[in-house]
Amino acid sequence: MSKKEKILNTALNLFNTYSYNSVGIDRIISESGVAKMTFYKYFPSKAKLIEECLVTRNNHIQQSLGAAIATCNPQNYLSQIKAIFLWYGAWFHTTDFNGCMFQKAVEEISKVYPSSLQPAIDYKEWLKTQLCNSLMHLGVKQVEQLAIFLSSILDGMTIQAQIDPNQVCLESYWKRVETLIQLELAII
Known part of the structure; x- marks a missing residue:
């Protein structure tokens, strides 16, 4: 190293x-x-270090989430979305889970170190793209709005997991997300 x-x-x-x-x-x-x-x-500078840390974190998460998505049947788009939720659920129970470094950067330092925002924006855009791709292939009409909403659910789960990871019942969250997607598909 x-x-x-x-x-x-x-x-x-x-x-x-x-x-x-x-x-x-x-x-x-x-x-x-x-x-x-x-x-x-x-x-x-500390700003440059933080920015590079967040870029590195972004790369690690994208690789890990990408690998989780790749294990799914490429034609089963709902399972790809579920893989993202399962990845988050597994992350909440890792020994080094202390919340989202991007959320922390936005809360703690984005005003002092504005460059810390870009890796957070890049990650959120990447995640939105993954969700949009799966939702589009499922036939959802308002793809971007639903992708942003699902991303917000993941953000909320992350905050809840910081408080108490045992309070994040992944099955319950997924059931509701799946119902929401089905409702979106039913809209003509």
Whole structure:
């Protein structure tokens, strides 16, 4: 692992665990075991580090979610949407789940570090595209509106899972999402 990757991984872990505001550069340098000059060679500012952390996180999530979707029958578009919900449900029960780093960035630092917004926007657009693609193939008429609504449900589930992951009954959520999609398909 390169020194840059070591810094990024350390920062990702610390930001995910503690938040962006409570973790300083000195702690990241100390825990990554690199010299201060090495840190600043790769990341001239905390804003640049956060942005790269969020880009990295976005890439990891897209790869992981993409792999989950790829396990589905390519013609079963409802199962592809369900795979996204199942992925989120599994994520809520991982040991390093501390909420969504994109949501945290928007809440904590987007005004101070506006560049932190772009990776969050990129992820939301990617997710919307995945949902739109499946919904379009299902024959839903108002694809984009429903995709945004489903994304909002996932956001709400994520917040609820931060409070208590056991309160997120994935079967119940999915049943309602499936009913909503069926209702949308029934609209002529």
